[in-house]
Each structure stands twice: as structure tokens, then as C-alpha cells.
Amino acid sequence: MRLIPFAAVSTALLLLATPLAAQDAQAHAEAGLAAAADFPGFADLCDLDMHIRDVNAPRDRSTRGHDHKGGDRKPRAEARDPLPPMQVFDNLWFVGNRSVSAWLYGSADGYVLIDSLNTAEEAERDVLGGMEKLGLDPTAIRMILVTHAHGDHFGGATFLSEKLGVPIAMSEADWQLAERTPPHPRFGAAPERGQVVAEGQRIPTGNGTLEVMITPGHTPGTISPILPLSDGGQTHKAVLWGGAGFNFGPDAGIFRDYAEAAAMARNRAKAEGVDVVLSNHVRRDGSDRLMAELAERGPDAPHPFVMGPRGLALFTVLEQCALAQAARFDTAD
């Protein structure tokens, strides 16, 4: 009989002792973290010890003391801390805060507002107040596009819709989620059903046409818009990943849907030449840091939000971390 080296035997024993699903989870998490070098705000998605809550399950939230955001939630005091509104591209403005982002897309001839912040108060202060500081006219907003039916994105929508007389748009799946979401002590009631937007729908604005991409996972009908951008003479294209957190319960099937959507988005982004990736939380995409860099940008310096093809790695982070969590909760093995 041939002698087998001790190290080989112990490795084999270790592999035998580790269930296949756990090895699979570890491998995907390592792939996700390797891709996350430029995306530190998304790396926690690959945390295999993360507690996975389910904020989409209908329940009485009146007795719950916290909202739906991820494990490393910022203290409330910081969440209330405003960020200065800013023009980020010729046709894109940030009008959010440190807790949640709202992006204004288009021109004075017509804007789409993407998301509406936590509450009416924040929408009034940061969206309307922000536009006023920037010298922009809120009556040029044509639509409030809500990326997904969670309170931190729709909280200010009813107020803005009524104030400006404009529709609220979401995907069909997320209108259904909104309809089964009870009023929340912080975000209030979900908006009344408004416009439905569908995969591939093109929404014209005063400058640039936004395209709806639906990326199920974070919610059943999360919208991740594709935004053609301009910066002086240069054109760019962004994907705004509409819902990042893993807070839909320990359901391997949903994690697989999420991974599939991320892979689809990567292919799509590659085909479209996407070179900017955005989120609707600054703790994810680091927009606060990038806007600070943009404010200091020299005349011929590159735009800090423009990553080029490196930006596509975000979709690998999202896909691999979702596959890692899927394997963690896969009961088939």
C-alpha cells in the first residue's frame, strides 16, 4: 500500500467534515470579496455570519424599534445629517442625505426624481430644499420613480406627489409589495398605487432617456435604472443598483434570483458600455466621498464617479455574495 502524506489525509478529512454547501458558500464569498476592492460599501454582503432579516414579510411593525436597513446601521443622529445637494453630471443631481439618496435626472425641461427619502420632512428639506439651493425648479419634476417598495425610498413620495401633482411610479411587483406593507412608525403608509413601469420601458426627460431595468432580489420588482449621462463633452452611462441589502429572509431561492439579476445586469451593463455605478445609499456607493472629490476636481481632471470597465466588478460582488448566501441557506445539500 502506498503511503499517503499526512497533510493530504488531513485536508481530505477536513473537506469531508465540511458540508459541500459550506465549501460552496466560502468559495463564492471569496470570489465576491476579491471583486469588492473598489466597492468596500458592498463587501459586507459576503459576510456568511450576517443575520438575514425579512423586512418584506407582512407584519405589524408598530412594536418594532428599528427600520429595515442593514446590520451596520448608522446611528440615527448621523442618518439625519444632511449632505450638501450637488450637481454630479450635467443631467444628474444628488438631493439626498447620509441615510438614503435621491437622484434627480434630466434637465429644466423635465426631471425624473429617483426615490423620495425616509419621510415627508426629509423630502421637503433635502429634495425641495436641495433643489432650491441648486437653483432648480421642482415643478419641472415629471415623475417620482421609486426603486423599490421600502419605506426609506417611498417615505417622502406621497408628500412630493401631492405637492407637485406628479405620479409615483414603481414596478408591478413592488406595488403589490407596497399594498401588503402596513404603515410604519417612521416611514408612514406606503403610497397609493400609481404608475406601473415595466422592464425595458424608456422614460424621457428633458435631457436623456432613462431605461427601466428590473432586478428582482432585494424586493420582487426592484428597479435599477440605466442612465445615460453627460459631463461637458463626454458621455457616460450609469446603472443605479436599486436595492442592495440582503434583508428578505434566509431564502436560497431569492438569493439565487438576486444573483441571476446581478449577472443579467452585468451583461447588460457591459453591452451598454456602463462606466458609472450608483446606489441609493451613500454608505454603499461612497457617493459622499466621491462628491467631496468632485468638488475639488481640477479643470481637466477625470470625473471621480467614472470608473470605466472596472465598474462592472460591482455586479460580480453582488452576484457572488448572493450565491454565497444562497449556498449557506440551501437545504438541498
Ligand SMILES: [Zn+2]
Ligand atoms: Zn430596501
